[in-house]
Amino acid sequence: MSKTAVKKKTQGNNARRKATYTYTKRPPDLVRRAFLKSRYGITPEDFTALLAAQENCCAICLAREPGGRGWHIDHSHEAGTVRGILCGNCNIGLGHFRDNIEFLVAAAAYLRKWELK
Numbered sequence: 001m002s003k004t005a006v007k008k009k010t011q012g013n014n015a016r017r018k019a020t021y022t023y024t025k026r027p028p029d030l031v032r033r034a035f036l037k038s039r040y041g042i043t044p045e046d047f048t049a050l051l052a053a054q055e056n057c058c059a060i061c062l063a064r065e066p067g068g069r070g071w072h073i074d075h076s077h078e079a080g081t082v083r084g085i086l087c088g089n090c091n092i093g094l095g096h097f098r099d100n101i102e103f104l105v106a107a108a109a110y111l112r113k114w115e116l117k
Contacts, residue, residue, distance in 0.1 A: 040073050040082050047073070051085045059084035060094075 029044070036042050042050075051071065057064050059074065066072070067088035074083045074091060077099065086094070097103040 040075060041080075042073075042082060047085070050082070054085055058087040058090050060086060060090040063087045
């Protein structure tokens with residue numbers, strides 16, 4: 001590799017390092033604000049208000065603690081609208097059932113069938 005090629009590669013690596021350093025040093029509240037706005041179209045204040053409207057608990061199981069990775073914003077993948085705030089277990093459960101109501105009803109019927117025995 002020529003000296004010019006090595007110099008260009010080094011400059012490219014330095015630019016990437018600087019960009020990564022700059023990104024990771026952003027204040028966490030600004031990172032969260034940007035994430036919520038770009039992903040769900042809400043602000044941190046909207047998130048707090050939504051959780052308060054649910055009495056600070058999961059919209060499905062009413063758990064007061066979110067579990068492992070914090071509260072999850074449940075949203076419609078088709079419409080893109082926010083439906084509520086869920087704990088980790090309920091969010092994973094809905095995901096495994098692919099937000100399909102028929103699957104959830106069938107699963108509830110299955111559990112009820114075996115609950116009586």
